[in-house]
Amino acid sequence: MKAYVPILIVFIFVLGFAVTNIVLSHLVGKRKNTRAKLIPYECGMDPVGSAHQRFSVKFYLVAMLFILFDIEAVFLLPWAVVFRDLIQKLSRPFVFLEMMVFVAVLLVGYIYVWKKGLFEWNRS
Amino acid sequence: MQSLFNSLDLQFVLGSLIKIAIFWIFIMLVVAYMVYAERRVLAVIQNRLGPNRVGWQGLLQPFADLIKFIFKEDLVPLAVNKALYMMAPVIVLVPAMMVLIVYPFGPEVPLPFGGVLSQLINDLTARVGLNWNVDLRTINLYITNFNVGLLYVFAMTSLGVYGIVIGGWASNSKYSLLGGLRSSAQMISYELAMSLSVVAVLIQIGTLDLNEIARGQGDWFGLRWNIFGGPTLAMLPSALIAFVIYLISAIAETNRVPFDLPEAETELVAGFHTEYSSLKFALFFMAEYVNMTTVSVLATTLFLGGWQGPFVEQFPWLGIVYFLAKVFFFLFLYIWLRGTLPRFRYDQLMNFGWKILLPVALFNIVLASVLGVLFL
Numbered sequence: 001m002k003a004y005v006p007i008l009i010v011f012i013f014v015l016g017f018a019v020t021n022i023v024l025s026h027l028v029g030k031r032k033n034t035r036a037k038l039i040p041y042e043c044g045m046d047p048v049g050s051a052h053q054r055f056s057v058k059f060y061l062v063a064m065l066f067i068l069f070d071i072e073a074v075f076l077l078p079w080a081v082v083f084r085d086l087i088q089k090l091s092r093p094f095v096f097l098e099m100m101v102f103v104a105v106l107l108v109g110y111i112y113v114w115k116k117g118l119f120e121w122n123r124s
Numbered sequence: 125m126q127s128l129f130n131s132l133d134l135q136f137v138l139g140s141l142i143k144i145a146i147f148w149i150f151i152m153l154v155v156a157y158m159v160y161a162e163r164r165v166l167a168v169i170q171n172r173l174g175p176n177r178v179g180w181q182g183l184l185q186p187f188a189d190l191i192k193f194i195f196k197e198d199l200v201p202l203a204v205n206k207a208l209y210m211m212a213p214v215i216v217l218v219p220a221m222m223v224l225i226v227y228p229f230g231p232e233v234p235l236p237f238g239g240v241l242s243q244l245i246n247d248l249t250a251r252v253g254l255n256w257n258v259d260l261r262t263i264n265l266y267i268t269n270f271n272v273g274l275l276y277v278f279a280m281t282s283l284g285v286y287g288i289v290i291g292g293w294a295s296n297s298k299y300s301l302l303g304g305l306r307s308s309a310q311m312i313s314y315e316l317a318m319s320l321s322v323v324a325v326l327i328q329i330g331t332l333d334l335n336e337i338a339r340g341q342g343d344w345f346g347l348r349w350n351i352f353g354g355p356t357l358a359m360l361p362s363a364l365i366a367f368v369i370y371l372i373s374a375i376a377e378t379n380r381v382p383f384d385l386p387e388a389e390t391e392l393v394a395g396f397h398t399e400y401s402s403l404k405f406a407l408f409f410m411a412e413y414v415n416m417t418t419v420s421v422l423a424t425t426l427f428l429g430g431w432q433g434p435f436v437e438q439f440p441w442l443g444i445v446y447f448l449a450k451v452f453f454f455l456f457l458y459i460w461l462r463g464t465l466p467r468f469r470y471d472q473l474m475n476f477g478w479k480i481l482l483p484v485a486l487f488n489i490v491l492a493s494v495l496g497v498l499f500l
Contacts, residue, residue: 017217021407025193029194038200041297041299051203055302077323080324083326095497
């Protein structure tokens with residue numbers, strides 16, 4: 001537990017630094033607000049509509065895929081860490097095949113997603 | 125919790141504070157002079173001069189820039205969601221800074237005048253009635269170290285994406301929103317390949333403790349780095365592939381050329397920080413450079429032996445030199461790439477990440493485990 005205390009210290013330190021910076025620029029910088037300056041930037045034109053509109057569903061799909069594959073990575077990490085111990089203790093083909101079954105399942109999912117066309121960014 | 129408080133003593137906290145302060149100043153200088161170096165090197169690549177007016181060869185340019193940033197107008201556009209808009213730069217910077225403290229940047233080194241210094245401190249504290257027994261003859265060149273260091277690094281580096289999305293959304297500008305979305309999709313896509321590439325090297329390392337990872341690469345005259353296969357040369361192919369995948373996805377993770385889609389000036393103005401000005405913009409900027417340093421340091425520690433190199437055992441302070449040389453090599457690579465390569469198109473970027481990098485990383489895990497089963 002003791003090793004984590006410096007992280008807490010740095011957290012407080014950096015938070016203080018960042019907040020101080022924002023407050024500082026708020027206090028020191030000159031301010032002269034005009035309406036044209038305060039509207040959202042759209043290359044000099046008046047903005048058309050709100051920016052919070054619907055956007056492509058692809059971004060959601062990528063996020064979901066990320067969660068799926070990242071969980072797989074989370075399962076792979078501990079296996080990789082104990083790999084050298086395992087091949088000493090258990091039989092080598094067993095250690096290998098166990099994980100290959102896992103990777104194969106992952107691969108089937110990956111091929112399915114590819115065939116479904118989730119990686120085609122050009123297609124609408 | 126109680127045991128934690130009991131184990132804490134003033135000298136531990138003070139020691140960490142001193143280390144953190146030194147480290148802080150150093151990181152700030154690295155970031156400031158990284159920006160300066162980038163401008164100068166880019167200028168050389170593009171056959172112009174670059175900033176050379178403030179101080180000798182423009183060396184005071186970062187400080188001039190800082191002062192300029194402080195006195196710039198702090199613009200808060202009318203349409204923004206104020207709380208989130210203010211929070212976003214903080215959310216980006218804080219995790220970026222928090223990662224860097226877990227890396228070991230040198231072996232255990234003898235401190236010059238360490239014996240005298242600890243004697244002095246012990247005497248002084250004894251006089252005020254405290255009984256400290258500090259021993260500064262040797263110090264460890266890391267701020268903190270724990271057995272899940274690598275996991276902590278991954279957890280913290282992926283937190284930065286929140287700040288970018290929140291900043292892009294809260295700005296309520298179309299460019300910001302698109303930049304933020306693109307950036308998040310890109311970062312999470314390449315993070316997969318990054319963590320999978322690390323799995324392949326972890327098979328040969330067998331620990332998540334960053335200090336042990338660095339220390340384990342000390343054979344062969346300090347050159348038995350993980351990129352050469354670590355414990356056995358037979359692992360060389362998988363280690364090399366892992367290194368290449370890591371390098372590519374690290375560049376994409378930090379949104380740099382050729383993967384700087386979130387800030388593609390020609391289409392998105394400035395991406396997620398279009399509506400930011402003054403020091404809030406500077407915080408985003410700083411976070412980007414800190415992130416570049418972070419992934420460079422991780423590449424150094426994981427693949428290039430961290431602080432290991434010839435003669436480190438005889439002269440431990442050399443470790444810092446090797447470490448910094450390796451990190452600066454990666455940082456120079458970033459600038460070099462920026463001066464050389466054009467930008468990807470967004471669909472090319474996503475295709476590359478999902479259709480090439482991810483399957484290659486998966487295949488590399490299989491390759492590494494085959495080699496591991498046969499030769500480890």
